[in-house]
Amino acid sequence: MAHIALKNEELPGIVGLLNYRHETAKPLLDLAETLLRGPSSLTSGEREIIAASVSWWNQCHFCHTSHAAAAAAHLDSGLNLINDIKAGLPNTEVSDKLRALLNIAHQVQRAGKNVTDADVAAAREQGATDSEIHDTVLIAAAFCMFNRYVDGLGTWSPQPNEAYKEMGERMAFVGYGKS
């Protein structure tokens, strides 16, 4: 049970929190929509993989599984991607550029100052642009927020990967804050 009375106990993870406080839900959803589905030279699939990986490193089951399911929907890859993200994507075709950006995201997850010139240079060497590096850092930072919001208030979440299939498709193809 969540740490506070949300009065919508059937809604899992961040869904109940967004429903509890509409004033903060709006900018949070706008941020997710812009970062994950707005115009970018990174595909939405790549951006959802970054979001899901950070959520996994932060041990946030709800955010990891739902965003990995969204990535799977974008990439039409099947739900195995959810577990593959936990293992560092050994069975998924991922560009060297995305691997270098995931390394930056992992540094951000640990602490902002962990990102080194060498991390950034390695991403550039694989063709990452300034705006892609910017968005990777902000996606990683934003999920350090979303993960703490979801777990800091003790929300519940469905366990099995399959329970996130439809949610992931809605996140991918309908969007954040849309119905």
Add this chain to the structure above:
Amino acid sequence: MAHIALKNEELPGIVGLLNYRHETAKPLLDLAETLLRGPSSLTSGEREIIAASVSWWNQCHFCHTSHAAAAAAHLDSGLNLINDIKAGLPNTEVSDKLRALLNIAHQVQRAGKNVTDADVAAAREQGATDSEIHDTVLIAAAFCMFNRYVDGLGTWSPQPNEAYKEMGERMAFVGYGKS
């Protein structure tokens, strides 16, 4: 120098980042405005103390000093508050409720799952309401994002506390995303 070419090198901390990417600036500023200056039973001074404390724990000099200066402006306390936040507020009159909420914020800063039933019960015992606990968790989580955004992209920041006086007053009395 920042990790990417912001083309506005004179702007410190998050200011240069917001100027670099307007699409993400809007929801980030809306979130800060709602959390720190929107309607709440916590005063803006209290909420800025939470923001500044989390930023200090994350070792983000720009966010810590600017939000502590904003708290000082709200509380009309003088800039000594900036250093007092680093020390855990030994010289500032702070309610037991705010101290209990700061404990929750510190748990969130470490990891979302660190918040325990006992942390929440201790805050309730000091009179904290559900919406105050919610906002404390979200402020702490949001500053785990802002701090990583500012430091993950290697932005520069003025060193001396005095350099943040006017900025803090503007954040307190004009607001976020307003000019």
